[in-house]
Amino acid sequence: MSGEHPTTAQIGEKLLDLLRGCNSAENQTLARSDHAYGAVHEALIHVITEAQPAPFQWPHAMAEEAIQHAMLDGCTLRQAMFAVQAGSGTAINRGTSMNATITEITDELAQRVADAIGEHFVGDRDYWPQVMDADWDGGAGRVIVWSEGLHDWAFLVSEGGESEYAPIEVGPMPLPAGVWVEPVNPQALRVLPKP
Known part of the structure; x- marks a missing residue:
């Protein structure tokens, strides 16, 4: 196992679990944005916004929305990201008109x-x-x-x-x-x- 490296998706899910832990910690100081919660939240934003190569990178606002969705709905980060994509257009469609007529698969x-x-x-x-x-x-x-x-x-x-x-x-x-x-x-x- 020591030779295996976690994927970006696995790191994102672990950060989300840690964020949930900070949010519900017995010591509520950890749940403040200027303490552990804020640091984990910022790390998760970086994973979401910087993990993909251009032009598929997520804007900061969409990353925030995905985290909020996951925290409120209790779903995985991946599910939350799909939900955000479905509501605002998917990353795979960026640069492609929604009314595009494709005649050839390049x-x-x-x-x-x-x-x-x-x-x-x-x-x-x-x-x-x-x-x-x-x-x-x-x-x-x-x-x-x-x-x-x-x-x-x-x-x-x-x-x-x-x-x-x-x-x-x-x-x-x-x-x-x-x-x-x-x-x-x-x-x-x-x-x-x-x-």
Whole structure:
């Protein structure tokens, strides 16, 4: 275990748990914004706003909203971030018009979807989803393959649900405007323009 490094998502969840602990501590001095609570809160803001590469970084206000949502609803940080994204547009849609007509899945768009899959399913960056060459299987669109992810992830992207291979349930993954996906197999997904 000493060789394993925690993911950004794991660090964020641990900071959220610590923030909850400070908030409900017996010694309420710890719950003040100028003491432990404030320091943990600020660290969590940094994790949320600075963990992603540009242009997918979260604005400070959205990070604050996600933390507040998680604290009030008792949900995970990941769930709170999805809730905030759903209310104000998803990170994967930034730079894409909501009324966009997509006629071709570009390398950049396919990579954005692959990165979103890795984040959605809390993947290990050393074993990230891969975008295959455009002519990989002769089909339309682009195919994303991820043999290191949850065994049936491709079936859970669009609708979410409970994995048949692990005791977890995931929500549907937000997709860019003008894009839809279909599973090729449990560990491969075809990304296509909406008809």
